[in-house]
Amino acid sequence: MDDPEKLLRKYIKNENLIKHCYSVQSAMKFYAGILNEDTEKWGAAGLLHDLDWEMYPDTHPLTAVPILEEAGYDREFIDAVLGHAYPDRTDVKRDTPLAKYLFACDEITGFVMAYSLMKENGLNDVESKSIRKKMKDKAFARNVNREDILKGAEDIGVELDVHIKNIIEAMKSDNRVNIRQ
Numbered sequence: 001m002d003d004p005e006k007l008l009r010k011y012i013k014n015e016n017l018i019k020h021c022y023s024v025q026s027a028m029k030f031y032a033g034i035l036n037e038d039t040e041k042w043g044a045a046g047l048l049h050d051l052d053w054e055m056y057p058d059t060h061p062l063t064a065v066p067i068l069e070e071a072g073y074d075r076e077f078i079d080a081v082l083g084h085a086y087p088d089r090t091d092v093k094r095d096t097p098l099a100k101y102l103f104a105c106d107e108i109t110g111f112v113m114a115y116s117l118m119k120e121n122g123l124n125d126v127e128s129k130s131i132r133k134k135m136k137d138k139a140f141a142r143n144v145n146r147e148d149i150l151k152g153a154e155d156i157g158v159e160l161d162v163h164i165k166n167i168i169e170a171m172k173s174d175n176r177v178n179i180r181q
């Protein structure tokens with residue numbers, strides 16, 4: 001298996017996108033830890049789920065498949081990556097915990113990150129309650145799909161408030177993501 005970080009850097013140069021990938025990696029590792037799953041694999045799925053987004057936005061995430069296969073990732077892993085874009089871009093349903101958690105961690109980390117950028121102390125100033133309130137502000141972070149956030153939490157069976165708290169904690173404790181620690 002190739003070093004996932006190296007693979008990420010090979011395909012993604014945009015620092016904001018890299019930070020998004022780190023955020024999802026941290027969240028996935030956090031959940032793998034509490035669920036007794038493979039933290040490296042779950043983390044790598046978070047890290048690499050948007051691998052082809054910068055170079056091939058029109059065919060994302062399909063273009064990532066041969067790259068991930070070549071790197072040695074298994075079917076479950078690749079289906080989870082494909083599943084995060086179901087049903088808009090792929091027809092691969094999210095059947096496994098890996099796929100469900102990946103989907104659940106994707107949009108919400110983006111929203112939390114966007115919100116934290118308005119705060120003086122970044123992520124350290126972010127609380128679940130204020131995130132839930134801000135989600136109702138349709139003009140804010142428009143590109144983040146609220147429905148997907150709700151659906152993601154529902155599919156993993158974690159109450160939205162608890163899920164957001166977990167996401168904040170995971171992102172806060174990652175010094176690549178939380179630069180104001």
Ligand SMILES: [Fe+2]
Nearest residue numbers: 049050084085
């Ligand atoms: Fe994506």
Ligand SMILES: [Fe+2]
Nearest residue numbers: 020049050106
């Ligand atoms: Fe993403």
